[in-house]
Amino acid sequence: MCSSRLLTLLIGARNNQVWAFRIMAANGYVTPNVFEGSLGAMGGYSQCVKTRNLDGNLRGSYCTTYLTLPRHLIAELEGDFQKYGYMLGRRRLDALDKAPVWGYTGLRMGLCFLDGCTEDELTYVLRSLLGDFGLNATVVSCETGEARPWLWRHTLITVFGVVSSLLVFTGTAADYKRLKKPAELPVTKATDAPEKRILPSPAPRPSRITEFLLCFSLIKNSRTLFDIRIRDKSLTFLFGMRVLLSLWVVYAHGFLLSKYDNVDPGFSLYEIQTRLSHNLGLGSSYLSVSSFFFITGFLIGYSILRKATRIQKKNLPFYCLRQYVRRYLRLTVPLAVVLMCFLMSDLVTYGAADNKADFYKREFDSCVSHWPSILLHYMNFLPWKNHCLEETWYVATEMQIYVFALPLTLVLLKSRRAFLSITLLVVLSSTAYTMYATWIDDLHPALSFGFPSLNKILRTAEIIYHKPWSHAPTYVMGILCAYCVVHHGKLRLSLVSQAILWWFSIMLTISLILINTVWNGAEDDSSIAHRRALYAFYGSSYRTLWAIAKFWMVYALATGRGGILFRFYSWQGFHVLSKLSYGIFLCHYPILLIRIGRVSTPYQLDLFILIRDGLGRWVLAIAAATILHLFYELPAVNLERFFGRRNSGARPVNGHSHKKMESSSAPEKPLQVMVVKTPDESKL
Incomplete structure (x- = not known):
């Protein structure tokens, strides 16, 4: 079949057939700027897949081909170019050590051929032709531009989306009807004195079914989202911190997860990394993750320490179990929705572009086969090639640390000395392990793409960066900071001492x-x-040192020593966005993957384009996070409270839970207030 297709293409070209010219011209031949680090000659994807003959029985098929050069040829080329000052240091031809789990290695070229040949057949043909020259070719990801077929998982996810949308619509309608219903006044008797004024009766309690539906109401959830009132205004600075950190993460991922074989010129990656502006934002972006761990630990410690007396009266094992379940649900429900949306993304990427051969396809296939690792939060212990939605390693790590941090915080309620001893042990053991692993395995100091060795970067991520014990010191330092704020927040410090600490x-x-x-x-x-x-x-040491640097800043802001910085972080515009920060974090990565999967031409990479794309993804992530928050995240929180009230026997009255009113068996009567009679103004 494949040999006949090759013969048909050659005959068509000899006979000056238009379709044959379109197919031959759509191939990627010589990589532009190949000596400037560019690795991809993508060819013409659209031209290839849209090619048809007059009868319609021949059509173009676009494949991705990876071509590797022999080592001796690379060495000879480098020797000749280095005499003129080229291909030195990072700019060597073999400098980009592309890890096999990241994708295929070598030059990436677009191959346009007639449909009918399998990937293995085309690989055999190319290796037969190029093998005598020492070249090795691998053909992958052939497609004809057709849309992805509808599969059973698409049906299940669609049913889930329809059911959840119906619940939201029904709950919103029930809430709207309830709000529009006028308050009923009790009928007054003819013998009642005019001085007696009767207040409206309390709103009737909604039924259990209505309460359940109201959990999904867009009206109720929108009010919750846009409600900027907060009881403890000393922590409003965290709103601005979380929003700016989310922007930092979104911006940095656009560079760290770029498709390097699509960048033109490729050496622009290195040129960006040498600039100071890069190191202030992109090169140090891993510190934003440490900031999130510190803030999370601070919030966990603060919430427990402020309620220490009440918590100590509870059954602590049952309290821990309940908090674990609550934490798991609040982290997992929105994550599961994002996972389902990503599993639908093949319907919009396949048949749209040619950039799915490695990075997007690896992520998507991992999600299809390893989705339980996302929902059970153990993905960070899998090999990198099996990771699904790479950025969710943070969610898994945070959940794992929380399992340890919650009882550790309860220890702090009993014994400060025991807590400090455990904290010191955590910091020292984590530091010793990380130092040993970095030295022995010759790893990167951080997850920074300053060098082009992707193998070393991925080893650093697997061995150190994705593991919970590496980030535990930052987390427990946040708990310690919360303890200082709660118990030593009024510590007197002179202006000189504060200036030195700042x-x-x-x-x-x-x-x-x-x-x-x-x-x-x-x-x-x-x-x-x-x-x-x-x-x-x-x-x-950088995680612990970063936590120390943030320790005073958070302590000062939480105890009224922040000044203008506190007012900036507490700006009301940050309040709503901070509620969406988790959703922004979850949604921005699938948006980035879909964008990578739809790219069909090489793209330029510089700071202006990175900032533009980063802001664009951030805005899209905000929009997606808003939908996620209103349709799934807040309903999950409402359902948790709904079933919690049911277990405790309390029911809401006018939006609040009153156990005393629920336990009363006496029938409710209209509330009457006697008003003192005043002189008739008409007689004055």
Whole structure:
């Protein structure tokens, strides 16, 4: 079949057939800017898949081909070019050590052929033709532009979406009807004195079914989302912090997860990394993750310590179990919805672009086969090639740390000395493990893409970065900060002492960010003095040092010492967005993957484009997170409270739970208020 297709194409070209010219011209031949690091000659995807002959029995098929050059040829080329100052350091031809789990290796070329040949057949043909020259070719991801077929998982996800939408619509309608219903006044008797004024009766209690439906009401949930009232105004600064950190994460992922074989020119990746602006934002973006862990630990500790007396009276094992279930549901429900949406994304990516051969396809296939790792939060212990929705390693790690941090915080209620001993043990053991692993395995100091060795980057992520014990010090330092705020928030500090602490915090923050220039600006590892010692020290200590830098800042802001910085972070515009920060984090990554899967041409990469794309993804993530929050996240919280009230025997009255009113068996009567009679104004 394939040999006949090849013969048909050659005959068509000889006879000057238009369809044959379209197919041959759609191939990616020579990679543009190949000596400037570009790895992809993508060809013409649209032209290829839209090609048909007059009878319609021949059509174009676009495939992705990876071509690897022999090592001796690379060495000879490098030797010739290095005489003229090219291909030195990072700019060597073999510098981009592309990990096999990341995708296929070699030059990426678009192959347009007639439909009818399998990927294995085309691979055999190309290897037969190019094998004598020492070249090796692999053909993958052939498609004809047709849409993805409808599968059983699409049906199940669609049914879930329809049912949830119907619940939201029904709940909204019930809420609207309830709000529009006028308040009923009790009928007054003819013998009642005019001085007696009768107030409206309390609103009747909704039925259980109505209460259940109101959990899904868009009216109720929108009010909750846009309600900016807060009881403890000392923590309003966290709103601005969470919003800006989410923007930092979204912006950085656009660079860290770029398809390197689509960047033109490829060396622009290295040129960006050497700039100071890169190290201030992209190169140090992993610190935003440490900030999130610190803030989460602070909030957990603060919420427990403020209610210490009430919590100590409870059954602590049952309390922990209930908190685990609540935490699991609040993390997992929106995550499951995002996972289902991503599993539908093949309907919009297949047949739309040619960039699905490795990165997007690997993520999508992992989600199809390893989706339980997402819902059970153990994905960070799987090999990188089996990760689904890569950024959700954070959710799994946070849940795992929470299992340990909750009882640790309860220990703090009993014994401060025991808590400090455990905290010190956690910090020292995590530091020792990270230092040992970084030194022995020669890993990167952080998950920074300053060097092009993707194998080393992925090993760093698997061994250190994705594991809970690496981030536990930052988490427990946040709990310790909460303890200082609750129990020592009124500590008197002179203005000089505060100025010194602010100076120390700012200088330590700047140092941890700018030290990235040492390896991001170097030509190669060998040019860095005492490289392994520097990597081991920084990689093992930066999380704890970053927590120390944030310790005073959060303490000062929470105890009224923040000044203008507190007012900036507490801006009301951040309040609503901060409620969406978790949804923004979950939604931005599938948006990025879909964008990668739909790219059909090489793209330029510079700071302006990164900022533009990052802001665009952030806005799209906000829109998606709003829908996620209103349709799924808040209903899940409402259902949790609904069933919690049912178990406790309390029911809401006018939106509030009153156990005393529920336990009363006397029938309700209209509330009457006697008003003192005043003189008739008409007689004055």
